[in-house]
Amino acid sequence: MKPLSRIITALAAILLATPLAVSAQGQIYGKLNTAYALAGIINPQVEVVLSERMSFQTELVYSPWKYIVYRGVNRPMRFVIFSNETRMFLHHPTQGWYAGLNLGFQGFNMTKPDFSGGRIGLEEGHSGKGYGLQAGMSIGYQWTFTERWLLDAYAGFGYQISWYNSYYYNTPGIPNGTIEDVPHGHDPNAAHDPWNASAEWGPNKAGVSIGYRIFSPHPKHS
Numbered sequence: 001m002k003p004l005s006r007i008i009t010a011l012a013a014i015l016l017a018t019p020l021a022v023s024a025q026g027q028i029y030g031k032l033n034t035a036y037a038l039a040g041i042i043n044p045q046v047e048v049v050l051s052e053r054m055s056f057q058t059e060l061v062y063s064p065w066k067y068i069v070y071r072g073v074n075r076p077m078r079f080v081i082f083s084n085e086t087r088m089f090l091h092h093p094t095q096g097w098y099a100g101l102n103l104g105f106q107g108f109n110m111t112k113p114d115f116s117g118g119r120i121g122l123e124e125g126h127s128g129k130g131y132g133l134q135a136g137m138s139i140g141y142q143w144t145f146t147e148r149w150l151l152d153a154y155a156g157f158g159y160q161i162s163w164y165n166s167y168y169y170n171t172p173g174i175p176n177g178t179i180e181d182v183p184h185g186h187d188p189n190a191a192h193d194p195w196n197a198s199a200e201w202g203p204n205k206a207g208v209s210i211g212y213r214i215f216s217p218h219p220k221h222s
Contacts, residue, residue, distance in 0.1 A: 026050055028215035031152060033207040040065065045209060055093040057085045073170045076127045079108035094150055100138040102156060107131045115202060125171050126180055130164025136204045148213040156205035165194045
């Protein structure tokens with residue numbers, strides 16, 4: 001539970017610091033990605049209204065799963081992502097369409113997703129343990145359905161660079177978890193070096209979040 005407690009502590013720090021970092025005009029919403037939650041992935045978010053058509057969101061994505069079973073094999077699937085996004089709205093930050101620019105970094109011990117061949121799965125043959133950077137764009141729609149509650153549906157696409165060690169999984173003749181001394185793309189005649197790197201374009205976020213307004217500069221008086 002230590003990684004989860006650290007995430008909760010970091011989120012609490014963000015919640016306490018954010019009202020001091022923005023103007024007195026900004027409302028603040030706490031959110032949870034319900035789509036990720038259904039898969040057991042924790043994705044708390046904080047969105048701050050900066051102006052009539054702009055907001056800023058910071059979020060954490062944490063997968064607590066040390067392994068998941070894929071095609072009968074335990075595959076690593078633990079990662080944490082911290083990212084920030086600036087959003088521009090057509091009309092108002094709590095209502096309507098928006099486009100966003102995001103930047104984040106991550107640490108992982110996981111099997112990479114595979115989007116080739118028109119299917120969504122996990123990459124065969126190996127997994128990776130390391131860290132990475134990502135940047136991208138998103139499009140979404142927010143709907144305020146009560147005074148304090150809203151829904152946020154979105155999807156994003158971007159570029160990611162990762163540095164990692166590779167490990168064999170589900171490879172005939174090689175025990176699962178064996179480090180790959182000469183990763184794919186390296187010169188097989190060079191000295192063994194398990195450190196590898198990759199870069200690719202692909203989906204970098206998606207979800208349907210429910211949000212609650214936790215701060216308003218203009219509270220109602222009875």
